[in-house]
Amino acid sequence: MSEPAMIAEEMTIGQLSERSGVPTSALRFYERQGLISSRRTTGNQRRYHRSTLRRVAFVRASQSVGMPLSVIGGVLGFLPEGVPPTREFWIKASACWSEEINTRIEKMERMRDRFTECVGCGCLSFEQCALVNPGDALAEHGPGPRRLLNP
Structure with missing residues (x-):
């Protein structure tokens, strides 16, 4: 019987892109915005911790409901570095965003009704x-x- 393959703790930007479905250009942008972070190798290549996959998923899910990156970044700022978002974190973030979401819904309804x-x-x-x-x-x-x- 063979041993199970070891799962690498770090990924290259290409691997992160492939696993997350997010283009490398967007990942670089997220990093410049402080939404994700990487370490640099001696050859100046990015290496992302596996937990970054969950951060990227959180960013994408948040964007899909219309949250701007600045708001997403503010919420991610409460999460310690290297700690992936959990279900409990998502619930707390959603609670924080309820007012923002309701305001957006009201604006959209006004636009629909008055367009x-x-x-x-x-x-x-x-x-x-x-x-x-x-x-x-x-x-x-x-x-x-x-x-x-x-x-």
């Missing part, structure tokens, strides 16, 4: 804009789509 009407951006390009926002009166409240930004 065919004047959003108060000052463009006055729709016929309805002249009726709903005559003379660009919403400009007094600041730049941008005022009716989408402020309910």
Whole structure:
């Protein structure tokens, strides 16, 4: 009977990319953003601890629900270096994001409901804009789509 193959504790960027399904360019970007880290060999090559796979999975899952990398990084900042995210960590992160997610949902619902009407951006390009926002009166409240930004 042969012995089981040893699982390496570290991976190259190519191996991490292959295992995670994330392009190497994105992994380098994540590292520059402080979301993941590596050590450098004497030949200046990156080596990632196996636990980085879970960090990358956490980042991708978080992005898939619309979390910006800055918010993801803030949450990962609570995780000690080299410690992979656990189920308990994911539950705590989700709880932290509930307000952010609800705010995003509200904005999306406003956009859905008002997309065919004047959003108060000052463009006055729709016929309805002249009726709903005559003379660009919403400009007094600041730049941008005022009716989408402020309910």
